[in-house]
Amino acid sequence: MSEERSLNFLEQIVEDDIANGVNGGRVLTRFPPEPNGYLHIGHAKSICLNFGLAQKYNGQTNLRFDDTNPVTEDTEYVDSIKADIQWLGFQWATERYASDYFEQLYNFAADLIKKGLAYVDDSTPAEIAALKGTPTEPGKDSPFRSRSVEENLQLFADMRAGKYPDGAKVLRAKIDMAAPNMHLRDPLMYRIKHARHHRTGDAWCIYPMYDFAHGQSDSIEHITHSICTLEFVPHRPLYDWFIEKLDIFPSHQYEFARLSLNYTVMSKRKLLQLVNEGHVSGWDDPRMPTLSGYRRRGYTPSSIRTFAERIGVQKRDNLIDVGLLEFCIREELNKTANRVMAVLDPVKLVITNYPEGLVEELDADNNPEDEAAGHRQVTFSNTLYIERDDFMEDPPKKFFRLGPGLAVRLKYAYIVKCDSFEKDADGNVSTIYCSYLPESRSGSDKSGLTVKGTIHWVSAAHAAQAEIRVYDRLFSVENPASEEGDFKSFINPHSLKVIPNAMVEPALLEAKPGDRFQFLRLGYFCADPDSTPGKPVFNRTVTLKDTWAKEAKKA
């Protein structure tokens, strides 16, 4: 008996609708991005919700670009958005644009004018704002509110024909200037913008507002469940009002709480600032919470889908711990990423009793979690590099690595014991001298010895060099957007550390951009497109869990 997973509130709504025969059980959702920026992980939640709901209930999902503001929109964004959705693993039923419906929307508007439910207003933006009232005071009617249907029709046609400059006139719905819901105080439907549109070019100089485009577009496509974020809750009465007055297909809007992740920001405006002001290298900087950033960082689509599934969905504001996202990618990569050895901060280790010039090829499993991943050979010699962190001159009791007199196993190889070490002029450890136990060879250990620690290494003469980019959280505070002052003042100055010359297994020279590995004991890394033939570049996706680091911090 499989346990039935409980439904989230949106699934509950859909199941209720299906049970009640609403729309004959048909489910059609839509994902409606505005093409004015790149998709981020908050969008991923929405994408997973919209596409996931449709998949689960045998429905479909349209991709519809909400392109009603030509000033901020661009085809560059259209292309990136489509690529990101497909990368995430979803395919839309049809690709639509709100701009496809401009003619239809114009006719809808004319229809409302004829019904006496819309009027052309000559007021300035300041005048309109002044008459709008405040949340606690009712607004007042515009002096243009009582124009005749004929005059409104003519003026609206003249607006379309380009007879007026930007801002000279608007078309407003005639609802109620005293409505307690501000969105019902004669909201704007159309404004004049003599601007070139990325799709319709110069065909239009009037453009519909969001409120007069989104719900109508939903209706035109016969969307059954229009799912959006919480800030649109107060728009819903208006969404319903237009549909009712126009007497068109009744799509319904449902709202959920957008995703917030700690130690980052999620507004397109802020992300755009980070890009434009050079705080990051671009929309796909691996520190960015954009899908293109996560992709370059090494996150997989499935790990992001799993994350979206695990955070669930509700109507209360939330701040998700980025640790959950990290758990999701570790969980997947643990099973799928091949292990390899890389030394980020090398220090030389010489095995004094290992024959000079002798080279052994040792057997190494590629992934202990997956026997099918096979084995490889790693080259061993008397001079190695190990991680500087794996040696301490004066180690505490619980340090299971190298120090004077301490023994460790070299992964896949022998047990070595530290006999002495040297320092350079600056007082840094420069060479560690060890002796090895020939009978302790991995796989055929007859030494009878057990050691607490196993460390990774590369053979100095055989290692390749690589550039490693180590990332930390972009911001040093949990919720930069909620802090006083400029959010950019909370950028973590150590969010990127470049290691130009790490020593890695030579096989890594073959890595293709996008290839993912576990660097043993360090974390998961992904080859970057900046890699060149002799010099691969790796991004650290996420560290391994490190209980020693936690222990060390306590002391």
Place this chain on the structure above:
RNA sequence: UGCCCCAUAGUAUAAUGGUAGUACGACAGAUUUUGGUUCUGUUUGUCUUGGUUCGAAUCCAGGUGGGGCAACCA
């Protein structure tokens, strides 16, 4: 001082009037040739006050707290 939304462990999220559970985290232990993985155990919660009911996290009312709404943005 108007309208609207929301309130369950540290963070999320279940319990659909009937034993408050799960995941992540934290803590302790076992296993381990990755201080990884895996396994076991522990810890921590229904905002508050009333009401309805045999029985309330759930329904009702009042409070408190958080969030949203007054762009020719979406």
